[in-house]
Amino acid sequence: MLLSKLVGERTKTSPADATAISHILLVRAGYIKLVSNGIWSLAMPAKRISQKIEKIIREEMDAIEGQEVSFPVVMPKDLWAESGRYYSIGEEMVRFKDRGGRDLVLGMTHEEAAVQFARDAVNSYQQLPFMIYQVQTKFRDEARSRGGLIRVREFTMKDAYSFHADMDDLRAYYDRAYKAYENVFRRIGMKKVVAVKADSGMMGGSISHEFMLLTDIGEDTIVYCPTCGYKANMEVATTVRKTVRDEKSEEVREIFTGDSHDIDSVAKLLKVTPDKTVKAVCYFLKGTEKVVVCFTRGDLEINESKLTKLLKSQIVPADITGSDVLHAGNIGCLGLDASRLAGVFYDESLRSTNNMVTGGNKDGYHITGLDFDRDMQGVTFDDIAKVCVGDVCPVCGKPLALENGIEVGNIFQLGTKYTKTMNMTVLGKDGKSFTPVMGCYGIGVGRALASVAEESHDEKGLIWPMTIAPWQVCLCGLRLDDESVKKAADALYADMQKAGIEVLYDDRDASAGVKFSDADLMGLPIRVVISPRGLAQGTVEITKRDKTLTENVPLEKAISFVRTVIDEEINKLQ
Amino acid sequence: MLLSKLVGERTKTSPADATAISHILLVRAGYIKLVSNGIWSLAMPAKRISQKIEKIIREEMDAIEGQEVSFPVVMPKDLWAESGRYYSIGEEMVRFKDRGGRDLVLGMTHEEAAVQFARDAVNSYQQLPFMIYQVQTKFRDEARSRGGLIRVREFTMKDAYSFHADMDDLRAYYDRAYKAYENVFRRIGMKKVVAVKADSGMMGGSISHEFMLLTDIGEDTIVYCPTCGYKANMEVATTVRKTVRDEKSEEVREIFTGDSHDIDSVAKLLKVTPDKTVKAVCYFLKGTEKVVVCFTRGDLEINESKLTKLLKSQIVPADITGSDVLHAGNIGCLGLDASRLAGVFYDESLRSTNNMVTGGNKDGYHITGLDFDRDMQGVTFDDIAKVCVGDVCPVCGKPLALENGIEVGNIFQLGTKYTKTMNMTVLGKDGKSFTPVMGCYGIGVGRALASVAEESHDEKGLIWPMTIAPWQVCLCGLRLDDESVKKAADALYADMQKAGIEVLYDDRDASAGVKFSDADLMGLPIRVVISPRGLAQGTVEITKRDKTLTENVPLEKAISFVRTVIDEEINKLQ
Numbered sequence A, B: 001m002l003l004s005k006l007v008g009e010r011t012k013t014s015p016a017d018a019t020a021i022s023h024i025l026l027v028r029a030g031y032i033k034l035v036s037n038g039i040w041s042l043a044m045p046a047k048r049i050s051q052k053i054e055k056i057i058r059e060e061m062d063a064i065e066g067q068e069v070s071f072p073v074v075m076p077k078d079l080w081a082e083s084g085r086y087y088s089i090g091e092e093m094v095r096f097k098d099r100g101g102r103d104l105v106l107g108m109t110h111e112e113a114a115v116q117f118a119r120d121a122v123n124s125y126q127q128l129p130f131m132i133y134q135v136q137t138k139f140r141d142e143a144r145s146r147g148g149l150i151r152v153r154e155f156t157m158k159d160a161y162s163f164h165a166d167m168d169d170l171r172a173y174y175d176r177a178y179k180a181y182e183n184v185f186r187r188i189g190m191k192k193v194v195a196v197k198a199d200s201g202m203m204g205g206s207i208s209h210e211f212m213l214l215t216d217i218g219e220d221t222i223v224y225c226p227t228c229g230y231k232a233n234m235e236v237a238t239t240v241r242k243t244v245r246d247e248k249s250e251e252v253r254e255i256f257t258g259d260s261h262d263i264d265s266v267a268k269l270l271k272v273t274p275d276k277t278v279k280a281v282c283y284f285l286k287g288t289e290k291v292v293v294c295f296t297r298g299d300l301e302i303n304e305s306k307l308t309k310l311l312k313s314q315i316v317p318a319d320i321t322g323s324d325v326l327h328a329g330n331i332g333c334l335g336l337d338a339s340r341l342a343g344v345f346y347d348e349s350l351r352s353t354n355n356m357v358t359g360g361n362k363d364g365y366h367i368t369g370l371d372f373d374r375d376m377q378g379v380t381f382d383d384i385a386k387v388c389v390g391d392v393c394p395v396c397g398k399p400l401a402l403e404n405g406i407e408v409g410n411i412f413q414l415g416t417k418y419t420k421t422m423n424m425t426v427l428g429k430d431g432k433s434f435t436p437v438m439g440c441y442g443i444g445v446g447r448a449l450a451s452v453a454e455e456s457h458d459e460k461g462l463i464w465p466m467t468i469a470p471w472q473v474c475l476c477g478l479r480l481d482d483e484s485v486k487k488a489a490d491a492l493y494a495d496m497q498k499a500g501i502e503v504l505y506d507d508r509d510a511s512a513g514v515k516f517s518d519a520d521l522m523g524l525p526i527r528v529v530i531s532p533r534g535l536a537q538g539t540v541e542i543t544k545r546d547k548t549l550t551e552n553v554p555l556e557k558a559i560s561f562v563r564t565v566i567d568e569e570i571n572k573l574q
Helices: A021-028 A044-063 A077-083 A111-121 A167-187 A263-270 A304-311 A417-421 A445-455 A483-498 A512-522 A532-536 A555-572 B021-028 B044-063 B077-083 B111-121 B167-187 B263-270 B304-311 B417-421 B445-455 B483-498 B512-522 B532-536 B555-572
Strands: A032-036 A039-042 A066-068 A074-076 A095-097 A103-106 A130-139 A154-164 A193-197 A208-214 A220-224 A231-233 A253-256 A278-285 A291-297 A315-317 A343-347 A356-359 A365-370 A401-415 A437-444 A473-477 A503-506 A526-530 A539-544 A550-554 B032-036 B039-042 B066-068 B074-076 B095-097 B103-106 B130-139 B154-164 B193-197 B208-214 B220-224 B231-233 B253-256 B278-285 B291-297 B315-317 B343-347 B356-359 B365-370 B401-415 B437-444 B473-477 B503-506 B526-530 B539-544 B550-554
Touching: A021 A032, A021 A445, A032 B074, A032 B077, A032 B111, A039 A044, A039 B074, A039 B111, A044 A066, A044 A130, A044 A154, A044 A167, A044 A445, A044 B066, A066 B044, A074 A077, A074 B032, A074 B039, A077 A103, A077 A111, A077 A417, A077 B032, A095 B095, A111 A130, A111 A154, A111 A417, A111 A437, A111 B032, A111 B039, A130 B130, A154 A167, A154 A445, A167 A193, A167 A208, A167 A401, A167 A437, A193 A220, A193 A231, A193 A401, A208 A220, A208 A445, A263 A356, A263 A365, A278 A304, A278 A356, A291 A304, A304 A315, A304 A343, A401 A417, A401 A445, A417 A437, A437 A445, A473 A483, A473 A512, A483 A503, A483 A526, A483 A532, A483 A555, A503 A512, A526 A532, A526 A555, A532 A539, A539 A555, A550 A555, B021 B032, B021 B445, B039 B044, B044 B066, B044 B130, B044 B154, B044 B167, B044 B445, B074 B077, B077 B103, B077 B111, B077 B417, B111 B130, B111 B154, B111 B417, B111 B437, B154 B167, B154 B445, B167 B193, B167 B208, B167 B401, B167 B437, B193 B220, B193 B231, B193 B401, B208 B220, B208 B445, B263 B356, B263 B365, B278 B304, B278 B356, B291 B304, B304 B315, B304 B343, B401 B417, B401 B445, B417 B437, B437 B445, B473 B483, B473 B512, B483 B503, B483 B526, B483 B532, B483 B555, B503 B512, B526 B532, B526 B555, B532 B539, B539 B555, B550 B555
Parallel strands: A066 A130, A291 A343, A473 A503, A473 A526, B066 B130, B291 B343, B473 B503, B473 B526
Antiparallel strands: A032 A039, A074 A103, A095 A103, A130 A154, A154 A437, A193 A208, A208 A401, A220 A231, A220 A401, A253 A365, A278 A291, A278 A315, A356 A365, A401 A437, A526 A539, A539 A550, B032 B039, B074 B103, B095 B103, B130 B154, B154 B437, B193 B208, B208 B401, B220 B231, B220 B401, B253 B365, B278 B291, B278 B315, B356 B365, B401 B437, B526 B539, B539 B550
16 A cells, blocks of 8 residues: 555644543544544544454454354334333434334344344254354444544444353353453453453343453453452452441430531541441432432442342432432431332441441431441341452452453353343253343454554554554655665565565655654554665665564565564464 | 354245345345344355455455545434535435434435545645545435345445546546446356446436346336447436427317326327327426426326436426316416426427327317427427337437346446535645545445346256355265264365365255255355265265256365366356
8 A cells, every 4th residue: 555645644633632542643643533423434544453353353253153144233123122122221222213203223232133133043952052243333322432432432343142052051152252352352462451240231141241451541440359360340349348346336426517418528527537437329210200328338439330230220320409308418327218218228338337427317417326236227238339449359358459441342141131032932952942041242343443552552653463453564765756766665565565465655755754753653563664775785674663673674585574573473462 | 164053044935025036035045134124134144245245346446446444324414414415315314313412314325424534634636536435334214125135225335435636537537447346246246237327316426327237127227229239227318309290280279188188098089199199297396386397298208317407406296186277187288377387398209299189278178289390489398208119229320228127336427516515625736726526436235145146046046156155165965864974074074174165064964855955045156965875986976056067076086176166167257
């Protein structure tokens, strides 16, 4: 490819709203172009990277017996009504009517389509297990798309669906898919990827894992144990909380606390540490005005995922100012009238605590000396708080740590959630029909591309791993107005192409400075410089973008040298 | 691939509403699965065919310097408002709002996205010409989707956009694209494809061609000259009409014709041939109640495409029953009050005719003896009638013929329609900015697949060309309960895969009859049968699906034999 003809201009200007480095560099290198909020066009180099990522994904899916199929982007409401998700999924799913007034949706995932496809085509246990997958455009109307290709509304995704006779078979296949995912991320050159236990969320099912690229800009929090290796998404991470109970329980007393409503000010006023207070957090059951009140230790946060799972209902944070049942800022455990509430929950961290401060259920008042063993007999405690740094590992008891990550893939053991609601049955060995179990497995292609960029760059620009680089080599011709250089550069370009090397030829009439900075920005793994000075000595300069190599190589050996570097780099990631 | 594991069942039952043979066979062979009206899922074999077609298209696009990019499926209204098509395109474009209330559309074509992408990235004439293309999902809300994959609502399309400094450069590139299209259709094994001049329709621009597969089920009509090779889509086809004028012009007379309103009954009543009558056809300007009246010779039909172009406005057939201006069934040229009409048009076929019958503009009456030279002086004549069989070729004057076809590709010289409305300019050599001209080039992948099936099948099933067959070989193991056969078949399957032959292995425990009829239905180009009888003689039976070959080949030579057949077949289509 000639750089002079490549559509997509390099620029020094960063997009105004960009904070993620992948966003900045992909735009500056002319790889991606914003069309609308969360909707992008890809220029040729980004398309090539995507295609290489997709090829690696396909190879790994084929290696675990995947059958590539194609489901539609646009689907009828009926299909999503069958599973119930037409009603349970919120505004992130685009719904519209066709010219005949029929309801359609844009697919954000394809469990329903996979079951509709498979349920007529598969009749016997003998056809199980099987896996079908596709690589396809999806649309999710994210409220806050950001970070370039990290969080978008339209995206290309590989989504796979496996069907099994029983959970044992699913679990065995799930392990293979897990390994295939590790292969994918390794092969595309992503380094700091960890798999963590995750919440299944809107997908349903029980066990699931997220593959997380560890990076500061990640918006997901991963809880991990540096000692034993326990890893979980914040949504499902657990800990073991030791109850520290004072030797002597004081009496319950009501105290005027005036305008002190939040934990910090109440704790300060009453001269206690936040862990001796009880925090109250209120939620509405989604779409209703029914309130749920949650109590946890003052130094902890409510884990909304855990709460959602416990409630089996979606929730939204509730502003209860003006409520005639609850006193905002003074809600407490003792004497709370639960009759007009949808539920009251207590976090495990409160179990057996004493001398606690809690709201007085009366404007301007708190209660001190609360003893859960003495004063709150009969309440049950649930794990509804977030894990925090220093909490102990549920496996080995050592302190946990937190890290940020970007979710780059996820896998789910769905069980019969979709096959059951959508009436998929097959005949068993015994002649009786049964409901197969399902797994599903997703990777976003664009996010993978951006995540590699996030991890692999320097101050000058992108550094693509050899396996997914848009081209393997950037051939820079310097002083192409010198005819002998032009001739040699053109010949080397042609010879490289003949040798099957993917090469971007900077054939522009531009200075060495411009060419080098563009080459650095675009991040092709090998740079070959052909110049009058080098040619005078019969050499070209070969540099690796990751700075691990700079060498003057005789012109006639340039191709075999480059070939060797390419093969080495690719082999490293196999 | 093992047939026992392939998801997608063969069936003898045709879909209830199917008439197109490709629709019937693709469903029966388990290749495609209906999801909703005009929306399909593709099983693995259909996906593989699509991918092979896409690969051939990509190779041909790359050969004419195409840069593969990716535009979004979902686009903001703004983009389509810029070109004006947000307003000019009808219900076939899906429009919806996102969660923030912003207007979005589903792309049915991507001229707007291409210009948005290119206008910032390209600044100088030196970057011209270039071509960008994508292979991507599109949605067009067809009022009547039908014929399986022939006319769908969701489809995968290769769409390409070229940008040029001037029309000469566009025309030269257009010729290259035209040849690339011929290459694509030849290489995917489509035989009866012709390129015809076409109307540019909603795309705009002047010159365009449609590539048509000639087939009886085609819903487009192609006008062609068997003598000189003139070809055109019915929408733009022209002819030269000789005026046959009677020697003697009769006088104009008003005659009571009662309930005779249509051409046939009036002609019969008045004992004239239909070509001595004048046909009146009425249209509304779309979205209004303004009426246009068109007159043509009684034996001809109005060509609505030509009329639309003439009017520069969309039209819909008008039911004028109850109008107080027009008398349905009695509309005539003479004395028609045009003051309350949006226009009156006369087809070329009426020029200088005499002794014509036309409506009396009065219920129950017609006029005879109309002489256009004498009575209709000053009217202008336009070419607004359809060409019919026997009309003469506008090039050589010999009789024209008609044929039905499916449009499998189209190419357009768009000129500046989009670059101008969307303000794309580049700097010229002289330092002044100018508006580049554009071409665009489309091929529907699914329709191409179905069109090949439409052309290439027999009474038993599909017959895939080697270049796009989902697998090259169907390996049928007969009596696999016989361990020695099973062993030999498994070994041959493994060896074929090692030799890089794409093979579908029918490893099922089924009868020869079932296996052969499934193999015929699925249509893989080569069938290899391994059976106890053959093995006893050390041979396998190799058959070509198109019946041009059946041979018993020594087992050890099977692979090289198959290889040779594959190469021959592929070379034939290069």
